[in-house]
Amino acid sequence: MPNGLRLNNWEEDRMIVVAERCRDAAVVQLYIHDDSEDFHLPLPAGKLRVGDHLLFYSRSAEEPTIMVIYMGNRRVCTSETVKRAASSAARKLQVEGFASAYLMPVSARIRTLFGIPAEDWLTAWAEGWLLGSYQFHQYKTASPEPQPVYLQVDTGSFSTLSVQVMEQAVHTAKIRAQGNILARNLVNEPANTLFPGEFVERIVSHFNAAEGVQTCVYQGEELVQHQMNGLIAVGAGSAHQPVMLQVRYTTAPELPLLALVGKGITFDMGGMNIKNGNDISDARMDMGGAAAVIGALDIIVSKKLKVNIVALIPIAENVPDAKAMLPSSIIHYPNNMTVQVGNTDGEGRLILADALLHAERLGAKQVIDIATLTGNVGAALGLGIAGIWGDEQMSAYLVEAGEKCGERLWPMPLMDEYECYLHSDYADINNTSSLPLAGAITAALFLRRFVAEDMTWTHIDMAGTSQYKSETAYAAAGASGYGACLLADYVAARASCRGK
Structure with a gap:
């Protein structure tokens, strides 16, 4: 495909994969009013806003850096909330220089507590992750192009979904992101x-x-x-x-x-x-x-x-x-x-x-x-x-x-x-x-x-x-x-x- 009409190679080369856990960074979604997801690390005083993220840096090679992203009330969570949260997380980790990230497991009660089906949630997250990493740097020569942050989704993260359904959800996200990025590249x-x-x-x-x-x-x-x-x-x-x-x-x-x-x-x-x-x-x-x-x-x-x-x-x-x-x-x-x-x-x-x-x-x-x-x-x-x-x-x-x-x-x-x-x-x-x-x-x-x-x-x-x-x-x-x-x-x- 001609320049400006194709996704970057990292997007075409399985930037988001359903695979084993990586150790670079772990992304945790934090919701309000959900006692089953108590977070063990200290959070700052004051009210967090939807989309806010915090980084807890690793203290040794054996543990990952943890990113916490606040999602608000799970019961009113929408696909757009998920997509923007993922975009924000991907951009922050990209700026910080992380090479990969691991999406921490989601509650098994996802189907009953989310306003959207589990597979749609995963599609929104994957789409947001791809779009958040987008940069139009085709004509910049003075600085290196920012490297993408690869996201891995463990096959056990969504207990209600089969591996095939998860892979299809990610595939759908890539198609949607590709269409959006195609439009962005043309306009830019x-x-x-x-x-x-x-x-x-x-x-x-x-x-x-x-x-x-x-x-x-x-x-x-x-x-x-x-x-x-x-x-x-x-x-x-x-x-x-x-x-x-x-x-x-x-x-x-x-x-x-x-x-x-x-x-x-x-x-x-x-x-x-x-x-x-x-x-x-x-x-x-x-x-x-x-x-x-x-x-x-x-x-x-x-x-x-x-x-x-x-x-x-x-x-x-x-x-x-x-x-x-x-x-x-x-x-x-x-x-x-x-x-x-x-x-x-x-x-x-x-x-x-x-x-x-x-x-x-x-x-x-x-x-x-x-x-x-x-x-x-x-x-x-x-x-x-x-x-x-x-x-x-x-x-x-x-x-x-x-x-x-x-x-x-x-x-x-x-x-x-x-x-x-x-x-x-x-x-x-x-x-x-x-x-x-x-x-x-x-x-x-x-x-x-x-x-x-x-x-x-x-x-x-x-x-x-x-x-x-x-x-x-x-x-x-x-x-x-x-x-x-x-x-x-x-x-x-x-x-x-x-x-x-």
């Missing part, structure tokens, strides 16, 4: 190494050997023939040609076609409405929606789910140039809609419109688009939760999936009264609102204009959740990989329901 790449053509090449190469996957690349004259005029206009100022990438995965063709649409602006300079600031490096992350769709598809394909899916990724650079789209330009779409470009920095919706129309052309009955679309959604919801608009039932299923995997969503309204904010005196609609209010809602209203009447549609604005602004106890600064597991889990849940 600098703009000079991940421009439209390179982005397409990497994705096509990544899925080249995958069974049941077919890719199709629309560019140049093909964009003109398919009237993908939003994409053509947005990419006009760049030295790199815009592209519409189509990745089809069909293992159950009898099912309604689901389209996953991801915004792929590899660098958003704002076009002629140029962005300003001391450092706009984060503009390279405006393809977070595209990365989420690709990461999700990687998980779906690896799990060999019975689905009928097409990923549609409009890819372009939005930069100023003599040939760049000008404010006041009118774009004609093949659904007979004309759009006045009030602001060239509202480019995401222009290329998503092309993808939504193409989804209709392919016969999609359901569509989910995901994009780093507006700063407004972050102002409304913060950096820990994305907004979702559209079909109520589909939105409810996505919200449920997000609550389980930690990639949360909050339903937002499609206010018909706000349609007037998109009024244009010269075209059917303007690409930006006439008011500085409700920007995320008016963006969703704009996209709705390009959704076929017989399609079930939801829109996810993930602009606030696409990255960790600074390093945390459980994650490195940079791309979060948000959306990969969310979309994959939604597809898996819907596939499971259809199979019953």
